[in-house]
Amino acid sequence: MSRIEELIQQLCPLGVEIFSLGELGIFENIGVDKKTNVGEKKVMLLNFMDVMRNKHIHKNILSMEVSASDSKIEKCDIKQHDLFITPTSETRDEIGFAAVAIEDISDSVYSYHVMRYRLNNKNAVTPYFIRYLFESDYLRIQIYRASKGLTRYGLSAKDFAKLTIPFPPLDIQEEIVKTLDLFTKLEAELEAELEARKTQYTYYRDALLSFEGKEVEWKTLGEIGEFTRGRRFVKTDILSQGVPCIHYGEMYTHYKIWAKEAKSFLAPDLAAKLRVAKKGDVVIVAAGETIEDIGQGVAWLGDEDVVIHDACFSFRHSLHPNYVSHFTQTDIFHSQIKRYISSGKISSINAAGLSKAKIPVPSFEEQERIASILDKFHVLINDISTGLPAEIQVRRKQYEYYRNRLLTFKELANG
Template identity: 30%
Template sequence: MSRIDDLVKQHAPEGVKFVEIADLFVTKNGYTPPRGDASAWTEGTVPWFRMDDIRENGQVLDDSIQHVAMTAVKGGRLFPANSIIVATSATIGEHALITVPHLANQRFTSLAIRPKYQDQVDIKFVFYYCFVLDEWCKKNTTVSSFASVDMAGFKKFRFPVPPLEVQREIVRVLDAFTELEAELEAELEARRVQYAHYRNQMLSFQESRHE
């Protein structure tokens, strides 16, 4: 942490500013085009993200499992590339960075950096800080037919906006840890396969043909 602390002292000697979600981001609710409208789901080209995309493909995504037609997009406006979708109902505590123009279903709220902050915020830093937001969301829910996040409180949640030098160093460090974790998981999976092979080999016996 000393490297980060030194950068903060150097570039933000008076401390790091915090900005509420409502001021930092344009927020939009996801939605599902009518299932009864066949044209909305035929030969779709617009990525439409659901929780299944995160579960199957991770949290940095450039395509979705399902797509919708451009004619099904409300007002013809997609959620912009390099924005975050945060689960604010049902399965709460998940988010993803989407690197292409897209839509998401109603379980998600989209966070797109406002123009006035575009040159002050690294979206990958936002992605990592959203793990903190996820924990806040899980602790601030209301329950009716299904759990949902307190959206009034959500919009007041405050993001730190340290200098870009600090953000980029944090991203560099966390990216390195993420890559290491992926390598370790791959190694662990290889060991599991190896273990299963030798286990099955050692426990494989031929039945005696002699009574």
């Protein structure tokens, strides 16, 4: 019998009470905007992505400076043991990500895109237990069912307050947190090792494609190929079957170096009005929220043409497609196109700017050799069916299984 099972037998053999989150604490989403106003105090802002990307919040995570009035700073402060939650998103799966403040963070506020949950009695419940519950099927199912919206989904503070959780004694909560922390640590160690390998791969790739000390001709992309911009379609046009298409957002979230199949599809009558990439073309993304996002390429290797979004170009050329795609990931390439990118809320680059970037052009056999080497490295660090990515997937599934099991309790019968 595990320590947790022993504690359950001792402290709550008949089951545990179920409480609404509103009974245990207060949800607030007053928040502060991403602005700096004259006459207001400068403070650091906890934003949506800070919560999405982290399990624990501390002062070193906050990187955005804004301003706020004294009353806003007081109302939107960050205290140790506060939970911060993502209340809205374009997809339901991103609602309800939670992170715990591990310290008081002075001169800081939370964004109005974030929900704060402050516990009434920190001696009765640990926020880390609740954070793990936000990952569990128990709460995820409730969040999914309670979310509202058309293009953007979300829950209000009142909606969050109605969600229910099992409420075992504090000793059991802490023991569960300790166990799940161990799983999290093991996964983090594997991810750190994978990140180290990715760094090695990036260094090796950039060194291999720099041709430093070697005689090789460099040509502009405009000399060796032609750019064609896609035409506009929107997410609501996307279907589960039809004509293959690539939406520019998927270039960041789904596609890597090459692709033979598309994730999304369009109706044939709409697709007939748009532009396509053909087999061997490299699809290059031309717009993004940051300059670093722009210019990533994906070699299209599918037998069927693929429709491309108007924030992408298809690059038709005579080089090895994977060689070109790998080159678009390098610092060498991005340092060249950076000067031609127009900055703004959405940064972008045009065909003329991309055409000026130079690429080393060795023999086709050498391009093929380099692409083959880099393809193998890429698979080792990205393919979830092999190596470290596969091990991380296995550990993650084990963790999810035990987390859901540990966070499932028999409900105490009324009366």
